[in-house]
Amino acid sequence: MKIGVPREVKNHEYRVGMTPAAVRELVSCGHEVIVERGAGAAIGFTDELYRAAGAILADDGPSVFASAALIVKVKEPQPEERALLNAGHTLFTYLHLAPDQPQTDDLVKSGATCIAYETVTDDHGRLPLLxxxxxxxxxxxxxxxxxxxxxxxxxxxxxxxxxxxxxxxxxxxxxxxxxxxxxxxxxxxxxxxxxxxxxxxxxxxxxxxxxxxxxxxxxxxxxxxxxxxxxxxxxxxxxxxxxxxxxxxxxxxxxxxxxxxxxxxxxxxxxxxxxxxxxxxxxxxxxxxxxxxxxxxxxNMPGAVARTSTLALNNVTLPFIAALANQGIVAALKANPHLRHGLNVCQGKITHSEVAEATGYAYTDPQSLLET
Incomplete structure (x- = not known):
C-alpha cells in the first residue's frame, strides 16, 4: 500500500504522523511510504533519516495526497488539505468532528474514509490512541x-x-x-x-x-x-x-x-x-x-512538546497503521471492532453515533457500509 505522511500545516504544529522508525517498519513489510520534505525536521526527524528508513520524499503536500491511498496525520485536516481528499483516500488522524461542522461537511463531501484516533477503543472501553x-x-x-x-x-x-x-x-x-x-x-x-x-x-x-x-x-x-x-x-x-x-x-x-x-x-x-x-x-x-x-x-497543546508527543503517539498508532496497510482498509475495519469504532466518515456517511448527533447528520452503521 502507498502511505502518505504530509507535513502538518496547523498553527505551530510540529508533530508528524510517522517517525523514521515507523516508516522503516512499514517499508520492511513491503509498503511504500511517501513523506513530505521537512515533515519532521522541526523535531529532529530529518529528510535524511526518512530516506535512510526507506521513505520516498515528496516536494509538497499535494504530491503526498496525489500519490498515497492511506494518509497518516496528527491533527485534523485543514481546509486546504480537505480539498485534496477524495473517495480513494483513507485518512487516519485526530478529527474531533463534533464541534467542527465545516470539517465534517467537507469530509462527508470528499467521499474519503476517515478514521479518528480519538474514538478507537480497546477491550476495556478505553481510548488507546487518545x-x-x-x-x-x-x-x-x-x-x-x-x-x-x-x-x-x-x-x-x-x-x-x-x-x-x-x-x-x-x-x-x-x-x-x-x-x-x-x-x-x-x-x-x-x-x-x-x-x-x-x-x-x-x-x-x-x-x-x-x-x-x-x-x-x-x-x-x-x-x-x-x-x-x-x-x-x-x-x-x-x-x-x-x-x-x-x-x-x-x-x-x-x-x-x-x-x-x-x-x-x-x-x-x-x-x-x-x-x-x-x-x-x-x-x-x-x-x-x-x-x-x-x-x-x-x-493542540501537545504540539508544543512535539518530539515527545510524536514518539508517544507513534507507539500506539503504528500497530493500527500496519493493520490497515497489511490487511487492506476494509478487511482491517471488519476484523477489528475497536478500529471500526474509530470510523467517523465513510462513503459520504457519518458512521459514529455521537458525531452524527452533534453535527446533525443521520447515523449510518459502519458494518453495513463495509459489507458493500
Missing amino acids: APMSEVAGRMAIQAGAHCLEKNMGGRGVLLGGVPGVPPARVTVIGGGVVGQNAVAMAVGLGAQVTVLDRNMAVLRELDQLYGNRICTLFSTTDTLERSVIESDLVIGGVLIPGASAPKLVTRDMVARMPEGSVIVDVAIDQGGCTETSKPTTHDAPTFTVDGVVHYCVA
Missing part, C-alpha cells in the same frame, strides 16, 4: 496554568506550590480521566492544594488511594463544582465524552465569580470546551481574558 496525548496535555495543563498565574501573564501572581509561611495555589481538576490523573500528579508534585471532581466513584477511590489526604476528592454536582471553581486559583477542564461535544460544566456565572487573575486551562477545547467562556486559541496567541479570568484554550 491516551498518550491526554497524558501530555494533562501534564502540560499544570505547566501552562502555573505560567499563566504569573502576574506578567495576567494572572494573580500566585506561585503554585507556595513557600513556607504562604499557602499554595488552589487547583481544581474537573474530570478524573487520563487528563485529570496526569494533571493531579503534576499539581501534587508541585505542592499545590488540589481538588478533583468526577461522577465515577471508582475513579475517586483510586485517586484517594494514590494520594490520600494530599488531595480532596469530590463527587461532582452543580453545588460541589460551583464551590470549587469559584474558590480556585487554577481550574483544569479535563472532561471527555468520546466523539461528542464536551458538556459546558463551568458556566459564565461561575467564571465571573472566580478571583481576578485566576486561570482556566480548558483541555477539552478539542471537543468544544467544558467552559461556557472558552474558545479555541493557538500557540501564537494562547490566552484571552473574560471577567478578569485568564483562559488558556490551545487546541
Whole structure:
C-alpha cells in the first residue's frame, strides 16, 4: 500500500504522523511510504533519516495526497488539505468532528474514509490512541496554568506550590480521566492544594488511594463544582465524552465569580470546551481574558512538546497503521471492532453515533457500509 505522511500545516504544529522508525517498519513489510520534505525536521526527524528508513520524499503536500491511498496525520485536516481528499483516500488522524461542522461537511463531501484516533477503543472501553496525548496535555495543563498565574501573564501572581509561611495555589481538576490523573500528579508534585471532581466513584477511590489526604476528592454536582471553581486559583477542564461535544460544566456565572487573575486551562477545547467562556486559541496567541479570568484554550497543546508527543503517539498508532496497510482498509475495519469504532466518515456517511448527533447528520452503521 502507498502511505502518505504530509507535513502538518496547523498553527505551530510540529508533530508528524510517522517517525523514521515507523516508516522503516512499514517499508520492511513491503509498503511504500511517501513523506513530505521537512515533515519532521522541526523535531529532529530529518529528510535524511526518512530516506535512510526507506521513505520516498515528496516536494509538497499535494504530491503526498496525489500519490498515497492511506494518509497518516496528527491533527485534523485543514481546509486546504480537505480539498485534496477524495473517495480513494483513507485518512487516519485526530478529527474531533463534533464541534467542527465545516470539517465534517467537507469530509462527508470528499467521499474519503476517515478514521479518528480519538474514538478507537480497546477491550476495556478505553481510548488507546487518545491516551498518550491526554497524558501530555494533562501534564502540560499544570505547566501552562502555573505560567499563566504569573502576574506578567495576567494572572494573580500566585506561585503554585507556595513557600513556607504562604499557602499554595488552589487547583481544581474537573474530570478524573487520563487528563485529570496526569494533571493531579503534576499539581501534587508541585505542592499545590488540589481538588478533583468526577461522577465515577471508582475513579475517586483510586485517586484517594494514590494520594490520600494530599488531595480532596469530590463527587461532582452543580453545588460541589460551583464551590470549587469559584474558590480556585487554577481550574483544569479535563472532561471527555468520546466523539461528542464536551458538556459546558463551568458556566459564565461561575467564571465571573472566580478571583481576578485566576486561570482556566480548558483541555477539552478539542471537543468544544467544558467552559461556557472558552474558545479555541493557538500557540501564537494562547490566552484571552473574560471577567478578569485568564483562559488558556490551545487546541493542540501537545504540539508544543512535539518530539515527545510524536514518539508517544507513534507507539500506539503504528500497530493500527500496519493493520490497515497489511490487511487492506476494509478487511482491517471488519476484523477489528475497536478500529471500526474509530470510523467517523465513510462513503459520504457519518458512521459514529455521537458525531452524527452533534453535527446533525443521520447515523449510518459502519458494518453495513463495509459489507458493500
